[in-house]
Amino acid sequence: MDQVFAVIALTLRTIPNRIWMSAAAVLSVALVVGVLLFFLAMGDGFRRTLSGTGSDDIAMILRSGAGAELNSNISRDQVRLVEEAPGVARDADGAPQVSAELYVIVDGIKRATLTEANLPLRGVGPMAQAVRGPLTITQGRMFESGTNEIVVGASVLREFSGFDIDQEIRLGTANWTVVGVFESGGSVYESELWADATVIQNLYQRGTSFQSVRARLTSPDAIGELEAYNDAEPRLQLEVDSEKEFFANQGGAMQPMIIVGWTLGIIMSIGALAGAWNTMYSSVDSRTRELATLRALGFSGLSAFMGALTESLFLAAVGGVLGALGAYVLFDGLSASTLGASFTQVVFTFELSPSLVLTGVVLALIVGLFGGFFPALRAANTPLLAVHQG
Template sequence: MTKILSQIWVVIVMNITSIGQRIWMSLAAIFAVAVVVAVLLSFLAMTEGFSKTLEGSGSNTVAIVTRSGSQSELNSVLSRETINIVTTAPGIAKDANGDPIYSPELYVIVDGIKKTSGTEVNLPMRGISSVGFELRDQVSITSGRMFETGKNEIIVGEGVLREFAGFELGTTVRFGKTEWEVVGTFSTGGNAFESELWADAPTLQSQFQRGSSFQTIRVLLETPDDVSGMAEMVENDPRLFLDVVTEADYFAQQGEALNGIVIFGWIISIFMSVGALAGALNTMYTSVANRAGEIATLRAIGFSNTSAFFGTLAESIVLSVIGGFVGAMASYLFMDGLSASTLGASFTQVVFKFELTTDLFINGAFLALGIGLIGGIFPAARAARLPVIVAFRGAN
């Protein structure tokens, strides 16, 4: 057993150190694997970043109430009467005066211009109150000041500033027939709320002719994660057709749409892997043919066919691992932390950052190893089966 292992090690070292003799074929195989891994990690980094942006938006201490069956805030409409009923439900935290702590919010779509492409996109503009501001975790004014009640003033999320033109502090923007002054910018720790514009809710209702209606209600819960009291009241009151979930669960549901992107990324990567696999097979078959004389010599002096098999397989795996490392580093350098925006559930832009995690790198490593293993096993079998006499003839 020790002898066989020693032979395998010798052949592995010989094959790897001779890669330079097949430099162009080897580089082609490395490049093919690198592209596949880079594409996969780019898709996964996009999904990871978008998912974390949404997940970071939700809190288990806050419940969100929408019209029953609404897939997004944009599709929900709540009357003032409905809000007055809901806010009497059990389980809602009270302030020092015994009043329920809640924030009815308006959600409208306005136009924006994407900096990278110059194209017109939909941006979310939220009508909010000071209570709604306090219900968000990690929210802070980063420059300027808070908007004033009754005035056409807005504060702009940091994500909007990064991705869209014309929202700098002090500028005036026009939406329809009304003008709004940017009086401040805010941060919410990098979550989806940074993709929004915020304004005084009654002012937004007036300017967009929404009467007294809202899209959602956010309420502070007495007990985190416990919406049972509100849900029971909604179920038993025939006047109410509402969905009540924690804000954390709401944004988790919004993120489920990313499952299709993940599947698409894997499908694309698998198809591309076929091309990389073809390159690996070609490289390794060429390697076996070029080293036929070496294989014959080793076999003649007592090396087993097992050593030829594992030596060839190891070369394929090493090339794929190098390719995987190159692809991963390229993704890390060019994608990690990259700011981008895409359509969310409300058909408005959500700004997020690509994020490469350890788990994603592990996925890329497994893909590279798979290509190397499959791409090397057949040439390795050929090397192991090559008769000594045939090998010598092929070397002449």
């Protein structure tokens, strides 16, 4: 055992002699890990934003077949029927906690690219906050009903220009004043602009119709009662989902990106593996005489094997950690936005969780293990006579 540690220590101490080749191996592993973590952090961040939005004691009601709020249409009468439905919670005053909302698209200017992008403008009524998780106004105040005032989500403020408080903005043919900024625990709602539903009905010629209805349920199980009522009532026949399920389905939209990330990660790992192998091959090659001397002194083949393998694993680990560190500095918390299911921007932040970092380092170690294995075998089998080679 002492032999093994002695050779490992000796091998690692001589890395500076092969600094450039070693640096090449480290860098190639670091780049592979960085690329993989980029995709994984993006997929995770997006999924977290969407799954963080839904709650299972809120029912989300759309026109059957609409799939997204943008496509849906619900009449005032249908909203009334939902308000009387079984399973719907009521507040202290006995009013049903049901929020009928409108969803229209307006243009915002993305700060990153200075190009126009679709932003959702949501028309809400007094019950909007009652059917959502914690939603707080962090700056300014809530809009006043019946006025051209809007409040904007914190993500909108971050990613799009022109939505600062007290700013007057023109959306379509109307001017609006930003009076407040809200946060809701990093959910999708933070990517939205909110205004009074009746004002939007007028400006967008929607009459008295809405697009979606959210209802707080007395319990998560009460959704069954609501569904039964919806199916039995010929005037409804709407699509009822729990809000959690509705957004979780949309979170899967990034799945292809995760597949792309792994595919690229694995393909590029093969390149890095060839690089690591090459480095280790050269390392063993340049130490042939040293290894033969050790063998002559009575060190076992195992110790030579372990020395070379450890060097490879060490270089790969350094690469993996560097790649993860680089990914952390460059990507973690990076704010980005993309088109979501409703054809509007969803702002999300990259999340590099410890488990992702671990995934990256494990991939690096696998590269190191395979890259070092054959050169290490070679080191173990160095013939004693090699000591005489020129």
